[in-house]
Amino acid sequence: MEVGKTKKKELVKIKSIPYKDFKNNDYLEEMVRELHENGVNVVVGALDEAINWGRGNSLWPLTFATSCCGIEFMSVGAARYDMARFGLEVARASPRQADFIMVAGTITDKMAPVLKRLYDQMADPKYVIAVGGCTISGGPFKHSYHVVKGIDQILPVDVFIPGCPPRPEAMLYGMMQLQRKVKLQRFFGDVNKKEVSEKEYEERMKRDMTANS
Amino acid sequence: MSVQNKISQQFPTAQIEEKSDRLIVSINAELLREMAVMLYNDKELRFDFMRSLTGMDWGEAGFGVVYHLESTEDIKRQLELKVVIPDRENPFIDTVSDLWKTALLNEREVYDYFGVIFIGHPDMRRLYLRSEWKGFPLRKDYVRAEGLDMTNEEPDDSTVTWYRDKNGVPRSRRYNLFESGEYVVNIGPQHPATHGVLRFRVSLEGEFLKKLDVHCGYIHRGVEKLCESMTYQQTISLTDRLDYLSSLQNRHALCMCVEKAMGLELSDRIQYIRTIMDELQRINSHLLFFATFCMDLGALTSFFYGFRDREKILDILEETTGGRLTMHYNVIGGVEEDIHPNFVKRVKELLAYLPYALEEYRKVFTENIIAKNRLIGVGHLSREDAISFGATGPTGRGSNWACDVRKRIPYGVYDKVDFKEIVRSECDSYARYLIRMDEIKESMRIIETLIDNIPEGNYREKTKAVIRVPEGSYYTAVEASRGEFGVYLESRGDKSPYRLKFRSTGLPLIAGIDTISRGEKIADLIAIGASLDYVVPDIDR
Numbered sequence: 203m204e205v206g207k208t209k210k211k212e213l214v215k216i217k218s219i220p221y222k223d224f225k226n227n228d229y230l231e232e233m234v235r236e237l238h239e240n241g242v243n244v245v246v247g248a249l250d251e252a253i254n255w256g257r258g259n260s261l262w263p264l265t266f267a268t269s270c271c272g273i274e275f276m277s278v279g280a281a282r283y284d285m286a287r288f289g290l291e292v293a294r295a296s297p298r299q300a301d302f303i304m305v306a307g308t309i310t311d312k313m314a315p316v317l318k319r320l321y322d323q324m325a326d327p328k329y330v331i332a333v334g335g336c337t338i339s340g341g342p343f344k345h346s347y348h349v350v351k352g353i354d355q356i357l358p359v360d361v362f363i364p365g366c367p368p369r370p371e372a373m374l375y376g377m378m379q380l381q382r383k384v385k386l387q388r389f390f391g392d393v394n395k396k397e398v399s400e401k402e403y404e405e406r407m408k409r410d411m412t413a414n415s
Numbered sequence: 416m417s418v419q420n421k422i423s424q425q426f427p428t429a430q431i432e433e434k435s436d437r438l439i440v441s442i443n444a445e446l447l448r449e450m451a452v453m454l455y456n457d458k459e460l461r462f463d464f465m466r467s468l469t470g471m472d473w474g475e476a477g478f479g480v481v482y483h484l485e486s487t488e489d490i491k492r493q494l495e496l497k498v499v500i501p502d503r504e505n506p507f508i509d510t511v512s513d514l515w516k517t518a519l520l521n522e523r524e525v526y527d528y529f530g531v532i533f534i535g536h537p538d539m540r541r542l543y544l545r546s547e548w549k550g551f552p553l554r555k556d557y558v559r560a561e562g563l564d565m566t567n568e569e570p571d572d573s574t575v576t577w578y579r580d581k582n583g584v585p586r587s588r589r590y591n592l593f594e595s596g597e598y599v600v601n602i603g604p605q606h607p608a609t610h611g612v613l614r615f616r617v618s619l620e621g622e623f624l625k626k627l628d629v630h631c632g633y634i635h636r637g638v639e640k641l642c643e644s645m646t647y648q649q650t651i652s653l654t655d656r657l658d659y660l661s662s663l664q665n666r667h668a669l670c671m672c673v674e675k676a677m678g679l680e681l682s683d684r685i686q687y688i689r690t691i692m693d694e695l696q697r698i699n700s701h702l703l704f705f706a707t708f709c710m711d712l713g714a715l716t717s718f719f720y721g722f723r724d725r726e727k728i729l730d731i732l733e734e735t736t737g738g739r740l741t742m743h744y745n746v747i748g749g750v751e752e753d754i755h756p757n758f759v760k761r762v763k764e765l766l767a768y769l770p771y772a773l774e775e776y777r778k779v780f781t782e783n784i785i786a787k788n789r790l791i792g793v794g795h796l797s798r799e800d801a802i803s804f805g806a807t808g809p810t811g812r813g814s815n816w817a818c819d820v821r822k823r824i825p826y827g828v829y830d831k832v833d834f835k836e837i838v839r840s841e842c843d844s845y846a847r848y849l850i851r852m853d854e855i856k857e858s859m860r861i862i863e864t865l866i867d868n869i870p871e872g873n874y875r876e877k878t879k880a881v882i883r884v885p886e887g888s889y890y891t892a893v894e895a896s897r898g899e900f901g902v903y904l905e906s907r908g909d910k911s912p913y914r915l916k917f918r919s920t921g922l923p924l925i926a927g928i929d930t931i932s933r934g935e936k937i938a939d940l941i942a943i944g945a946s947l948d949y950v951v952p953d954i955d956r
């Protein structure tokens with residue numbers, strides 16, 4: 203977006219960074235335009251706005267780190283980078299209590315079903331951030347026999363953070379991008395809808411329980 | 416009698432080659448058992464420490480296993496035992512896991528990679544890959560089956576062991592690891608206190624641990640196979656990602672291995688820089704250990720202390736190398752760039768600051784009565800077991816075994832500086848913790864001695880654009896943050912290595928975790944695991 207020419211409407215606000223300083227604004231605008239065209243009302247209601255304010259500012263990640271990128275994610279949580287400033291501090295050890303999963307580190311063939319299961323166990327609405335080259339494409343291990351070449355093959359990814367490992371600043375930026383996305387979404391009747399029927403859900407859980415006796 | 420004479424007398428068919436740093440003995444698989452027993456038991460030989468065990472695919476000649484042995488009594492006694500298994504269709508070899516316990520997991524690794532079956536091994540399952548996996552990936556003719564298997568793993572407690580019947584024909588027998596009615600709990604692979612994706616299955620008797628079965632492979636990235644199709648300059652980038660808290664040291668090992676093989680002389684400046692960098696990395700790693708160790712025991716404040724101080728080191732490293740974690744600093748023939756003009760000044764500032772931090776740690780945690788109660792006497796690892804498992808690094812030294820590579824086989828400029836090897840005899844988790852805290856001080860001393868005397872000279876020697884290592888096999892080791900990190904390279908004179916094996920620092924540690932934690936409470940398993948300080952991608956490679 204060209205700065206200073208025509209002032210475009212700012213879709214979402216993040217306190218720490220002005221709208222025009224974000225990259226990929228066109229992506230958000232495109233998303234909204236498409237929704238408009240399909241006749242979806244994207245002007246969120248007052249209640250939605252209030253809820254999204256809360257949701258967007260208290261996104262809790264699932265502690266999930268398989269390798270190097272995980273150490274940088276720990277740095278983001280520690281004193282200097284301190285993601286608590288953005289309401290992201292409470293890393294949860296249980297997928298039931300997490301809003302999004304930071305996939306930090308290489309995902310191997312053996313880990314892939316485990317990751318999928320963790321994702322399935324999270325409550326809706328849920329989001330995925332792919333951290334580092336490994337999760338985007340397999341990274342340095344692209345040609346390996348035991349590495350998944352991009353987690354978008356198995357999960358719907360919301361934000362990609364490139365790097366090997368990405369700097370903590372990049373991770374913060376990525377998480378803010380996620381916040382913007384969250385703030386734009388309608389909570390009622392949209393992202394909060396259930397993906398599977400209750401019955402199927404129960405069956406899945408049963409399968410999980412027996413597989414992990 | 417010299418080692419050489421003794422072996423040739425007992426085994427006239429063994430081929431023996433003498434190298435400056437070790438003896439290379441080549442034999443056929445039938446002789447292995449007899450030879451191993453002699454090497455281990457003979458009073459004059461007493462090769463009690465197995466440094467590394469490597470599987471090989473020698474093509475036409477068959478498969479092979481290479482053992483690197485050392486005697487803890489005399490560091491000069493170094494042996495490389497090459498064993499050929501000529502039958503490619505039915506590759507069988509005897510186990511040595513009853514002599515050297517480190518072979519327990521290493522032999523499973525060889526089975527996983529090459530399909531070589533070890534007769535007499537109690538547990539011949541795959542180590543890294545799923546049991547349904549097709550083929551053996553490190554064979555030269557391996558082709559990966561298409562597709563990604565997204566089915567959940569079925570829990571299976573049965574395993575297989577092989578023995579010879581009366582006629583000497585190998586036979587297999589299945590049995591269960593856990594008896595029926597045993598109370599088995601699964602921990603991991605996604606668990607906040609297992610330090611990454613490691614998985615345990617533990618059987619409990621009340622609160623006490625009866626048996627532990629460890630599962631690896633959730634971050635097995637196939638690094639060794641990848642290296643076989645890369646040029647030497649490319650392979651060094653992968654070492655940073657094994658144990659990322661020893662990235663500089665790992666890379667140092669591989670660069671040194673290639674340099675030695677090519678006969679490349681390095682300037683003193685390079686050696687000084689590398690040594691200082693290695694020590695900075697060690698402090699960095701031990702600070703992170705402090706942070707996570709305390710966090711695992713519930714002391715969350717310490718986590719912030721450790722990370723706060725670690726950032727100071729990262730700043731220094733970043734200024735020179737440009738990276739925080741995967742630094743890509745060492746290259747074959749030197750280092751990537753000369754040190755930053757600020758480097759010396761900032762390192763001195765760091766050295767002046769660290770004692771205050773360490774004092775703070777002591778007050779907060781070391782002297783803390785809760786911490787002491789949870790650590791002292793918990794997780795006993797005897798000296799014999801430490802050697803047998805090959806548990807080097809602070810873990811081995813906590814069990815009264817002076818196993819520091821910097822002292823055993825000095826490299827860099829470690830022979831020119833005066834530092835103490837910290838060894839303790841308590842053999843428990845607290846000893847392992849204290850050793851790391853004291854090692855930070857020793858590392859500071861090393862840096863202090865060197866920092867003002869970095870000599871002038873090249874920071875990078877000229878090398879050819881395409882590096883070819885002369886034919887032969889080479890083993891080099893460094894003291895990484897968690898123990899001996901070794902590189903075994905077999906070259907056929909090509910642009911890329913024929914086989915490159917990394918001796919993991921973590922694999923021996925988790926091989927021993929069953930022995931260490933038996934009889935302890937389940938909650939202490941977390942303390943024990945944290946005190947061993949393994950890094951899972953380094954175990955799985």
Ligand code: SF4
Nearest residue numbers: 270334335336366367
């Ligand atoms: S992207 Fe790089 S730093 Fe991150 S997990 Fe992969 S190899 Fe490690």
